[in-house]
Structure formats: C-alpha cells, structure tokens
Amino acid sequence: AAVTTQAPTSTLPRVTEIIARVGLATYPSRLTDDERAWYMARGQALHEAIALDAEGLLEFNADRSDLLHPEIAGAFRAYEQFCWDTGHHGDAIWHSELEIVSERLGFQGHLDRVGLVSGVPSIVDWKMAAAVHERTVTLQLAGYDMLYDDALPRDPDVHRDFTVPARAVQQHLVVLLRPDGTYKPLPVRAREHRQIFLAALVVYQALTNW
Numbered sequence: 215a216a217v218t219t220q221a222p223t224s225t226l227p228r229v230t231e232i233i234a235r236v237g238l239a240t241y242p243s244r245l246t247d248d249e250r251a252w253y254m255a256r257g258q259a260l261h262e263a264i265a266l267d268a269e270g271l272l273e274f275n276a277d278r279s280d281l282l283h284p285e286i287a288g289a290f291r292a293y294e295q296f297c298w299d300t301g302h303h304g305d306a307i308w309h310s311e312l313e314i315v316s317e318r319l320g321f322q323g324h325l326d327r328v329g330l331v332s333g334v335p336s337i338v339d340w341k342m343a344a345a346v347h348e349r350t351v352t353l354q355l356a357g358y359d360m361l362y363d364d365a366l367p368r369d370p371d372v373h374r375d376f377t378v379p380a381r382a383v384q385q386h387l388v389v390l391l392r393p394d395g396t397y398k399p400l401p402v403r404a405r406e407h408r409q410i411f412l413a414a415l416v417v418y419q420a421l422t423n424w
Contacts, residue, residue: 224315229323229357232411232418233350240347260286260342260391261311261326264293268310268327288393289342296389296397302338306330314361321415325358328383336385337362337404343390348402355386355404356411 233239245253263282266272267290282290297303308329315322327338337358339351362383386404391397 224322226315226317226320226322227415227418227422229321229354229361229411232321232357232414233353235421236414236417238353238414239350256285257342259283260289260293261340263290264326264340265311267293268307285393286342288395289391291395292391292397293340293389295395296391296399300332302327302329302331312362314365316361316364319360319364320419321357321361323358323361325362328362331385331387331399334385335382336387337383338387338389341388341390342393344392346388346390346400348400351388351400352402352404352407353411353414355388355402356407359383359386359404360408360411 227235230239263272263286306329307327309325310327312325312328313322314325325337326340327336329336329338331338337355339355339358341351386402388400388402389397390400
C-alpha cells in the first residue's frame with residue numbers, strides 16, 4: 215500500500231527531520247547532548263503514558279496515586295484536565311499515536327492525537343514545555359495535516375472508525391502540558407502553511423541528494 219498507519223521500516227524523512235534539516239526548526243540551543251537526551255526521554259515517557267490511557271490500559275490506585283514518575287505526573291494531570299474540559303475522551307478519540315508513511319508524498323510522520331476537541335475535529339500535538347516556537351509547530355502540523363488527508367481516502371485501517379469525511383479536520387492544536395498540572399492550547403494555522411512545508415521538503419530533498 216502507498217500509505218500505512220503502522221510503524222514500518224522506511225527511509226522516508228520524518229516531518230520533524232525535514233523542518234530541522236532546512237533550518238526552519240527552533241529548539242533550545244543551550245542544552246548539552248545529555249540534557250537533550252534527558253528531555254527526549256521524558257517526553258517519550260509522557261507520550262507512552264498518554265497512549266496507554268487512550269487505550270484504557272493505564273491503571274491507577276484508588277486514591278489516584280500512581281507509579282508515573284514525578285517528572286511526568288504533573289504533565290499527565292494537565293493532559294487529563296484538558297480531556298475533561300474539552301470532552302476529548304471515549305468516542306471523541308479517533309486515533310492516538312498515529313504513524314503515517316506516505317510514499318506518494320515522500321515523507322512520514324507521527325500524529326499524537328486525532329479526534330473531537332470541544333466537538334471540533336482536530337489534530338492535536340502534545341508538548342511538555344512552557345512555550346514553543348510558533349513557526350516550528352505550525353510547519354510540523356502542516357506536514358501532519360497533509361499526511362492525514364493523504365491517508366484517509368486510501369487506508370481502511372485509518373478510515374474504518376470514522377463517521378466524518380477525510381477533510382473534516384477543522385482545527386490544529388498544540389497543547390502545552392505543564393509540570394504544575396495546567397495546560398495551554400495553542401491553535402495554529404497549519405493548513406495555510408502547507409505550501410511552505412512543501413517548499414521545505416523540496417529543499418530537504420536537494421540537500422540530501424546533491
């Protein structure tokens with residue numbers, strides 16, 4: 215198949231790799247390699263906890279104390295509060311940790327969440343951070359938006375649980391999950407920046423192949 219939602223072996227570049235390679239990604243530059251690795255591991259642990267929760271596999275004690283590491287426990291509470299406040303639970307969660315590889319588009323990406331947020335079809339990206347660079351996350355979600363639209367009409371494994379058409383996604387959100395248990399949703403104009411992402415892909419391909 216041209217598009218898959220699993221995590222196959224692929225040499226296609228990832229959305230985040232494309233943005234970084236062409237100089238359009240802005241990340242903290244003062245981190246050491248060890249610090250960067252630590253933050254990446256922390257973020258991965260949070261995403262794994264969120265994925266387990268979406269599948270109903272994360273078990274808590276009666277008093278809601280849990281074995282979640284203190285470094286991610288606050289951000290996870292922020293995630294829970296966001297879901298509660300926006301009705302994003304149960305059937306409102308369409309896909310969690312969705313991996314899409316598109317041979318047609320020539321890249322791949324990992325969508326954190328797709329579903330209804332306050333009743334609005336949305337692509338959501340979780341960030342355990344106090345702030346993010348708007349350009350970086352907007353281009354990231356622009357790439358994800360393209361992958362999602364490309365996958366839906368072709369892949370029954372993605373489309374099977376949907377009652378809405380492929381292009382029904384109306385909102386693209388970055389949700390900042392803070393250690394103190396609070397969150398901040400940041401809407402981004404991803405669809406308006408598809409052409410910039412495509413230009414970045416062309417430059418990436420030139421840099422890689424020459």
